[in-house]
Amino acid sequence: MPNPAAEAERLAISRVTLSNFRCYDTLRLHPGAGLVILTGANGAGKTNLLEALSLLSPGRGLRGARLAEISRHPDASAQPAPAEWAVAAEFASPHGALSVGVGWAEADGERRAVRINGTAASGQTALSEHVSMVWLTPAMDRLFVESPSGRRRFLDRLVFAFDPAHAGRLQA
Incomplete structure (x- = not known):
């Protein structure tokens, strides 16, 4: 829906x-x-x-x-x-x-x-x-099988797309 x-x-x-x-x-x-x-x-x-x-x-x-x-x-x-x-x-x-x-x-x-x-x-x-905006590129093809830091950056960006204040919380 x-x-x-x-x-x-x-x-x-x-x-x-x-x-x-x-x-x-x-x-x-x-x-x-x-x-x-x-x-x-x-x-x-x-x-x-x-x-x-x-x-x-x-x-x-x-x-x-x-x-x-x-x-x-x-x-x-x-x-x-x-x-x-x-x-x-x-x-x-x-x-x-x-x-x-x-x-x-x-x-x-x-x-x-x-x-x-x-x-x-x-x-x-x-x-x-x-x-x-959020994007996925071919260079991100191993995003979910490699290091957690790449996943965290991607998920932070995804949350940021819906909640711009999230960036400020990351800086704290």
Whole structure:
């Protein structure tokens, strides 16, 4: 039976924009309503797009990469890429439209800049109030047969998706 509370908080992505993100110089995507399936050849950027979306929620993203590693790296014959990147998305929710953007510039060190509905916000905390997501990747295929620390991190993230205050309890 569907949970009415969960239904009320569901977000749908209506627009995604990437700038200088991994293999993308610029990408503007307007997915349709409903299920979206990404297809393409190996190396086409499918996982890069999923990683970009994962950075719109608290945490280090699905790859856990350092922020400086995410900037676009064009081929050696091209102009050097700027040491910065950005991801923005428009979400449709039962409460109206929500705009979330994250970005990084070399001068920021390992801190993401976050904007919610066009206003600068306080990083992870602000993201947790608006967006949460959980993912399973092929690299996690042994999650339930290997060390307990990986399981704890995954379960903490799962609880965090439903209870953003959980992160504060972990810090205590």
